[in-house]
Amino acid sequence: MGYFGNVFGGFGSLLSGMSVTLRKFSQTVIRRKAVTMQYPKELPELAPAYRSAIKLIRFEESNSHDCVACKACERICPSYCIKLSGGKVEGIKKKRVAEFEMDFALCSLCGLCLDVCPTDTLEYSKVYEEAGYNRDWRVDLLAEFRDYEEEFVAKQRVIEEKAAAEKKAKAEAAKKAKEAKKKAEADEKADNDSKEELS
Ligand code: SF4
Numbered sequence: 001m002g003y004f005g006n007v008f009g010g011f012g013s014l015l016s017g018m019s020v021t022l023r024k025f026s027q028t029v030i031r032r033k034a035v036t037m038q039y040p041k042e043l044p045e046l047a048p049a050y051r052s053a054i055k056l057i058r059f060e061e062s063n064s065h066d067c068v069a070c071k072a073c074e075r076i077c078p079s080y081c082i083k084l085s086g087g088k089v090e091g092i093k094k095k096r097v098a099e100f101e102m103d104f105a106l107c108s109l110c111g112l113c114l115d116v117c118p119t120d121t122l123e124y125s126k127v128y129e130e131a132g133y134n135r136d137w138r139v140d141l142l143a144e145f146r147d148y149e150e151e152f153v154a155k156q157r158v159i160e161e162k163a164a165a166e167k168k169a170k171a172e173a174a175k176k177a178k179e180a181k182k183k184a185e186a187d188e189k190a191d192n193d194s195k196e197e198l199s
């Protein structure tokens with residue numbers, strides 16, 4: 001961009017900034033619209049794009065999260081703030097996370113962990129009232145799920161058994177159909193052979 005382009009660009013940016021100032025001035029001074037609120041008696045209405053500490057989603061159908069301990073989020077996190085472990089659980093095929101610690105003193109809310117999660121089980125929370133007396137912001141993300149884990153495993157076992165039974169029934173039906181087709185072909189061939197012999 002040339003000299004005059006820079007001048008006009010700067011002027012445009014100045015005008016856009018001034019228009020925001022004038023709009024707010026008109027709302028607060030001329031129209032007397034309050035810009036403060038009686039917090040905590042009144043609570044703010046958060047913007048749809050508001051993002052705060054990462055959390056695990058509780059899915060309605062399972063009443064639990066869907067973390068399979070793949071560690072993709074831990075590997076991609078640029079701030080090294082995720083520590084998790086997990087794996088096979090007795091009685092079900094699905095893997096489950098057993099420990100999931102997040103250090104929010106390090107998290108920059110970049111969202112990379114959300115992007116890579118294969119089960120879409122991470123999201124931004126809407127919390128805004130965090131406060132503490134020290135810098136230890138390590139949080140156990142599984143704390144709210146532990147009491148429901150047995151229930152989840154029992155439900156998952158039923159789902160997996162049903163899926164296995166359906167798969168078995170499908171395989172048997174396919175096998176039977178294949179055998180019937182083979183038999184029909186053999187019968188047709190025998191028919192043709194006997195017709196040839198007669199002619
Ligand atoms: S939002 Fe970014 S910094 Fe925070 S845990 Fe996820 S990947 Fe790490």
Ligand code: SF4
Binds near residue numbers: 072097117119
């Ligand atoms: S990427 Fe998702 S499924 Fe994998 S460990 Fe992280 S939260 Fe769990």
